[in-house]
Amino acid sequence: MMISELKAPFIRSEATTHGIMRDVLIALIPVSAMAIVYFGIRSLHMIILGIGSAVFFEYFYQKVMKKESTIKDLSAAVTGLLIALSLPPTAPLWIVLFGTAVAIIFVKQLPGGIGKNTFNPAVLSRVLIKILFTPLITNWVLPGPDAVSAATPLSLIGSDTSVSALISFSEVPSFYDVFMGNIGGNIGETVKWAILLGFAYLVIRKVISFWVPISMLGGLFLTILLFGKSDFNIALYHLTIGTAMFAAVFMVTDYTSGPMIKKARIYYVLLIGIITGVLRILFYLPGGVGIAILIMNVLAPVLDGVCTPRVFGHTGRTIPVSYVFRK
Amino acid sequence: MNLIKYLTTKGVKIPDHKEMTRDLNVVNIKTPKHLYYSMDMHIGKPAKPVVAVGDSVKIGSLLGKNQGGISANIHSSVSGKVISIDEDGGFRGKCELITVENDYKDEKVKLKDLGDDISIEEFTKRLQEAGITGKGGAGFPTHIKYEMEKHEAEYLLINGAECEPYSTSDHRCMVEYADEIVKITNLIMKIYQVDETYIAVENQMPESKRALNQAIKKSHSKSIKVYELPSIYPQGHAALQIDKVLGIETKEKQRSGDVGVLQSNVSTIKAIHDAVFNNETFFRRIITVTGPMIKTPKNVMARIGTEVAHLVEECGGFYDGERINITGGPMMGKSFGNLSLSVDKDTTTLLFLKRHSKTEEKACIRCARCIDHCPVSLQPILISSAYRTREYDLGITLKSESCINCGICSYICPSKINLLDDIQNLNKELEGKDDDQ
Known part of the structure; x- marks a missing residue:
């Protein structure tokens, strides 16, 4: 018997990478279901294609590179689903393929696979799609069988007119419609209550911290209040109309591309919120969330270095920033 | 109570499985025919054998003598005859091993009575004579600790937080010997002129808390308090506990004495009681024999030197299947293969877990x-x-x-x-x- 090789701790928690990713997928069920309900069967096609292609690209890459396959940990499936959900229903299907290929092969696998990427795969590919193919994916339709083309909700964000003034002209959806998802947008991002359900599930399962999404939205809210004529309604629309809530729950909470220290994670998401607000207000740039996340992905290790906790019994707390930069 | 510290406790909830033995009274078991005393039962220098093969011994007869410095006496835990002295393995490695054959007469030699007015010197000398070492798992000779801290002690902190899953020996000790613990605590406070004592227990073990509170009430002591810790692993760690209970952080390279805290495990306190009031040496202890692989888990009163195999037999033997034998808890214990090792002074728990296939390591996902x-x-x-x-x-x-x-x-x-x-x-x-x- 090789018993002498056994070392404490002799018991291990039930948590596994697979389990965490499965929880994220479960948390995405409400938004995925509502995407299909509101935007039709096409959403289902996008979702299946997103998950399928992401898993395929990961499998394919690891096969070619003769690496051990990690598709069973479900992380590729999560990335694929996130990409599908963050596209509008009118996006051509090949864009889904393009998105997952970029995310899995270039953002995730080239730096070394799960845990090694600097950028959030779904976010980087989403921003790239936005930059390269804007006309194709900003052609908003309202949910429903008629699929009427609508004013882009995000252009409201970019517009200078006070949103509260617009509400009376019924050009902006009411908060009730926003909450229920009766607005145009990316298929997984419109139904706010479904996002909140996913949020609650992830918090209960302890996959994410309650304060991370809240701090990001708080940062965004305060920034808009500060720069946007202190209008409460405008600030609230900024939180609810675009990608912000979806990103707060499912994007900025990504482990690998964010900081590791608890305190650093709060600063990280606060800054994402603030940068998003600044991009939206000062540069009239909708979709600032993605860019804000990418900027903070790069800065995450710096925050880790700054926020290193004090070790029990010691007084110093510094650790070389150069060290935390490595993954 | 420091609420912020209570709420920000770091650590983790671990399924504790204490229900297997939590409510089982400590039972006496049949003493084995042969007992084996490794001279290496504590931190520091091993004891030196002072008996020869053929010598008759009684419970309390000195077998191995304190070597000076950090070292401790070892006594016989049965009456009988020394039948061999050789080199063999103990839980701490190879050392001189004295084997005593039990004559089942259980004759005792007692230490002499200390009288009423005990000085610090008499007290620490008694701890040394009785061979008391920390029973929580580290096995540090207790007399040295109490000697070093004779001028500095402001608080007495008694550690009853048995944070390892499965272990219930300290818990049973508190439930069944609460009066003794309080009695000796009052004496130590008097000897060391300490005004405040905290007995730290875990809040998931209400029975031990109740027993202690009752005993404290009975003794009319106003300066002993039971401090409830959240049941989060690891509450039993000495320095963390001082920080939690007293709000004093032990700095790097400091010991508890340096911050004015006299700290002992509850079972050690019980052993001190027996040495001071019953004039007994440290010859037996409560051991939790537990785990999914043992047929009837028990809290047993075991003589030091009892073979693990004997305890296993007394607890109904093993279930079939691959097994890991652990001394201590599942988080910090040590595994051992040889069931002919015998228990020493800091064997708190003998845990027998089912052996699972090795978990495969995956890439870090930076979940932090x-x-x-x-x-x-x-x-x-x-x-x-x-x-x-x-x-x-x-x-x-x-x-x-x-x-x-x-x-x-x-x-x-x-x-x-x-x-x-x-x-x-x-x-x-x-x-x-x-x-x-």
Whole structure:
């Protein structure tokens, strides 16, 4: 018997990478279901294609590179689903393929696979799609069988007119419609209550911290209040109309591309919120969330270095920033 | 109570399985025919045999003598005859091993009565004579601790937080010997002129708290308080407990005495009681024999020197299947293969777990759970990767030597990375490198 090789701790928690990713997928069920309900069967096609292609690209890459396959940990499936959900229903299907290929092969696998990427795969590919193919994916339709083309909700964000003034002209959806998802947008991002359900599930399962999404939205809210004529309604629309809530729950909470220290994670998401607000207000740039996340992905290790906790019994707390930069 | 500290307790909830033995009274078991005393039962120098083969001994007869410095006496736990003295293995490794054959007469030699007015010197001398060592698991000779801290003690902190899953020996000790614990506590407070005593217990063990409170009430003591700790692993760690209960942080390279705290495990306190009031040497202890592989888990009163195999037999034997034998708890215990080892003074628990196939290590996903949960705020994953890339100096920067070996990082890791192993290996590499004090 090789018993002498056994070392404490002799018991291990039930948590596994697979389990965490499965929880994220479960948390995405409400938004995925509502995407299909509101935007039709096409959403289902996008979702299946997103998950399928992401898993395929990961499998394919690891096969070619003769690496051990990690598709069973479900992380590729999560990335694929996130990409599908963050596209509008009118996006051509090949864009889904393009998105997952970029995310899995270039953002995730080239730096070394799960845990090694600097950028959030779904976010980087989403921003790239936005930059390269804007006309194709900003052609908003309202949910429903008629699929009427609508004013882009995000252009409201970019517009200078006070949103509260617009509400009376019924050009902006009411908060009730926003909450229920009766607005145009990316298929997984419109139904706010479904996002909140996913949020609650992830918090209960302890996959994410309650304060991370809240701090990001708080940062965004305060920034808009500060720069946007202190209008409460405008600030609230900024939180609810675009990608912000979806990103707060499912994007900025990504482990690998964010900081590791608890305190650093709060600063990280606060800054994402603030940068998003600044991009939206000062540069009239909708979709600032993605860019804000990418900027903070790069800065995450710096925050880790700054926020290193004090070790029990010691007084110093510094650790070389150069060290935390490595993954 | 420091509410903020209570709420921000770092650590982790672990399924504790204490229900297997929590409510079982401590039972006396048949003493075995042969008892084996390793002279290496404590931290420090092993004791030196002072008996010869053929000598008759009684309970309390000195077998091995304190070697001076950090060392402790070892006594016979049965009456009978010394039948051999040779080199053999104990839980702490190979050492001189005295074998005594039991004559089942249970004759005792007692230490002499101390009288009423006991000085610090008499008290610590008694601890030394009785061979008392820390019963919580470290096995530090108690008389040395009480001698070193004779001028500095402001608080007495009694550790009843048995945070390891499965272990219930301290819990049973508190439930069944609460009066004795309170009685000796009052005496120690008088001897050391300490005004405040805290007995730390876990809040999931209400029975021990109730028993202690009753005993305190009966003794009319106003300065002993039961302090409830959250049932989060690791509440039993000495320095963390001082910080939690008293709000005093033990700095690097300080001991509890340096911050004015006299700290003992409850079972050690009970042994001190027996030495002072019953004039007994340390010859037996409560051991929790438990785990899914043992047929009838029990809390047993076992004589020091009893073979593990004998205890297993007394507890109904094993279920079939692959097994891991552990002395101590599942988080910090040690595994052993040989059931003919015999229990020593700090054997708290004998745990027999089912053996599972080895968990395969996966890539780190940077979930940071190890960092979030480390009770001393280390960054285990960074230390682990420093070890794996052989950058041992980074271990110093990352303060890896502050690790308390609690095992939470390895326990909680979803990728099943053996973080504690890496940290311990790195610390082994660092040992000797900064030995310049």
